[in-house]
Amino acid sequence: MDSIPRESLEDARESAPVKQPIAIVDIGSNSVRLVAYEGLSRAPRQIFNEKSLCALGNGVATTGKLPKAGIDKALAALRRFKTMSEILQVGELHVLATAAARDASNGAEFVEAASHAIGAPISLLSGAREAELSAHGVVSGIYRPDGVVGDLGGGSLELIDVKGVQLGKGATLPLGGLTLMDASNNSPRAAVKIVREALANSRIVERVAGRTFYAVGGTWRALAKLHMRQRHYPLTVMHGYVIPSEDASDFAGIVERVNTETLISIEAVNAQRRPLLPYGAMVLDEIIRRAMPKEIMISTAGVREGLIYEMLDQAQRRKDPLIVAASEANLQFSRAPRHAEDLVDWTDRFMKSTHLEETIEEKRLRYAACLLADVNWRAHPDYRGEESLNLVENTALTAIDHPGRAFLALTMSYRYLGLDDDEVSPQIRALASARMLDRARIVAAAVRLAYLVSGAMPDVLPRTPVACLKSKVELTLPADLADLASDRLYSRVKQLARLIGRDAIVTIAG
Known part of the structure; x- marks a missing residue:
């Protein structure tokens, strides 16, 4: 975009019709979340946001199955989200499922039960598709991005190159926090070895050298929140928060090494997410050590915002x-x-x-x-x-x-x-x-x-x-x-x- 599209400004009055809410349910390996937006827009505004930490991916790496406790919590959350969507008078409801559901042997059975609970069909995303949506989320929420998007969930890490609106080919790696915990038997040393072996041959990671690494996902947001608190940072907005690579690596090393409960401001992080912090830190640290990006930028726009961006026509996408x-x-x-x-x-x-x-x-x-x-x-x-x-x-x-x-x-x-x-x-x-x-x-x-x-x-x-x-x-x-x-x-x-x-x-x- 070489200049500011005047239609972003000039069409403001004409482009403000009464909107009907649109909602997205994201069934992830760690959390199940409902986000409702005011309507389809180039700058979508949330009107409701709720998550339930269900740990669906807990044990999938070792047992191959979704745990019963996680399934029960997820189905209860989906039934609640269905009712809330009706209260909000949602016009369109989109439901996505990611790593845990696609990798587990009982994933298809769960998706069927989940579809009944939420009252809508469920799109089971491949790793490449998840990476593509994450990249579109970054394109929608960051001005002229140039680097590599990394979306870290409970089950997997999706990587994809992005420059402006142009996307590379996405890849998925089994480096989610829950997956690492299971595969390493809760051994940080074993987990580091798994991370290094998985990233050793990643050409996408190598492309981030000297560019920006866009960190997407709840675990990395939690790390950034702790980093903010330790610096007494004057803003609380997470989106767009930048950490220089060397500083990010040093901080990740601290999180890997110490008991997370001793970290300053740890109370700001949900207790159920805290055990995942060292694993998210070691993945980020290895990416920095291997490729040396210029900086780490937190993006709160990911798969859900990417899906909304894809629904827009080309004229709407070009708006600032x-x-x-x-x-x-x-x-x-x-x-x-x-x-x-x-x-x-x-x-x-x-x-x-x-x-x-x-x-x-x-x-x-x-x-x-x-x-x-x-x-x-x-x-x-x-x-x-x-x-x-x-x-x-x-x-x-x-x-x-x-x-x-x-x-x-x-x-x-x-x-x-x-x-x-x-x-x-x-x-x-x-x-x-x-x-x-x-x-x-x-x-x-x-x-x-x-x-x-x-x-x-x-x-x-x-x-x-x-x-x-x-x-x-x-x-x-x-x-x-x-x-x-x-x-x-x-x-x-x-x-x-x-x-x-x-x-x-x-x-x-x-």
């Missing part, structure tokens, strides 16, 4: 999910949604006049900032900055990394609190580069000026352009709006001008 999500928030919460679209065009013209270099990533972040600029207007004025910061820090935006999320949070803070860094969270500032901090202040200063000129109403900004003209930043008011000129307005123009090394001027057209 960050802009789609920001547009939907603008439509739902802003005073006058068309004003945000005016603001995008108004800042477009201004940025072009400054001759400041702006990358595609910086432009899409500016667009998102404009679309989100007024979503918190109903909050008390004293708390708009704080609530806007929390909104951007924690909301389910997708296709945005953590520095980008910090940029939006900073822009919102500067927009409400003023351009003084002392008022803005130093922890959030630490996530952004010097250039991003500078751009956040410029965009926020422009937004502050725009709201003083327009009152957040549409059709005003196109008539009140602001532009760099040689040594000055000039705001032009038409004659019928000349009375808007004031010391406060001039002060806002001056604030913006100073950030790019210009003087300020307000002129009346004609």
Whole structure:
């Protein structure tokens, strides 16, 4: 994608019909999960999410069969999910089953019983198909991915190369946490040997050298959560969290070596998942040692989001999910949604006049900032900055990394609190580069000026352009709006001008 698709923004109003919920049930080797989404969208929003840790894959590697206890728990969860889907008035229900069901000798019998319990047909995914869906999930949720996707479940590890929207051929390895526990007889030393032998001839792993490894799956998310807590990381959003490879390897080594119950913040991880942490750590550590990726990035988008992405037509797939999500928030919460679209065009013209270099990533972040600029207007004025910061820090935006999320949070803070860094969270500032901090202040200063000129109403900004003209930043008011000129307005123009090394001027057209 060489430029931001304008249809992501321009079709916002037309692409917001009443949606019927769509739900996906994922029957995995460790957990059975129901996720219901608001509707089919390029930026799907969850309205319900529940999982049951059933450990269906427990013992499959040694006995070849799904355990009765796991089957009973899974069927009970599926009956509950059927009822919940009816309560949610789900229009489409898709049910997927993965490694445990496909590998066990009694898998077919279980799938039949499971289909009856959930009241829907079940798609039994091959390893290659599971890898493909995981990759599509990463494509749907990460902007221009380039690396290898690794989806670690309880029964298997799926690997697939991804670059942009292009996928390689997927492969599956028997390296899931439950499988490793069973095959090694709970011996970490034996498990390490199994992992090394399985990855020794993986050409897909070798392709991640110097690129990004996209980690998908609950065990790796749990490891990342512990890593976050130990660093006192300022964000809680897991999607897009990046760990440099050397740091990830060191941390994985610690998790492998010590009793998991002694790890800092272990209470943040479900007790039933904790025994799997050392096995997930050793798989990640071996991948890093063997291929040396540039970094590990956590993706909460996987098989389920990949399935939704596949349901979209090509035009919908080409849309930028960050802009789609920001547009939907603008439509739902802003005073006058068309004003945000005016603001995008108004800042477009201004940025072009400054001759400041702006990358595609910086432009899409500016667009998102404009679309989100007024979503918190109903909050008390004293708390708009704080609530806007929390909104951007924690909301389910997708296709945005953590520095980008910090940029939006900073822009919102500067927009409400003023351009003084002392008022803005130093922890959030630490996530952004010097250039991003500078751009956040410029965009926020422009937004502050725009709201003083327009009152957040549409059709005003196109008539009140602001532009760099040689040594000055000039705001032009038409004659019928000349009375808007004031010391406060001039002060806002001056604030913006100073950030790019210009003087300020307000002129009346004609």
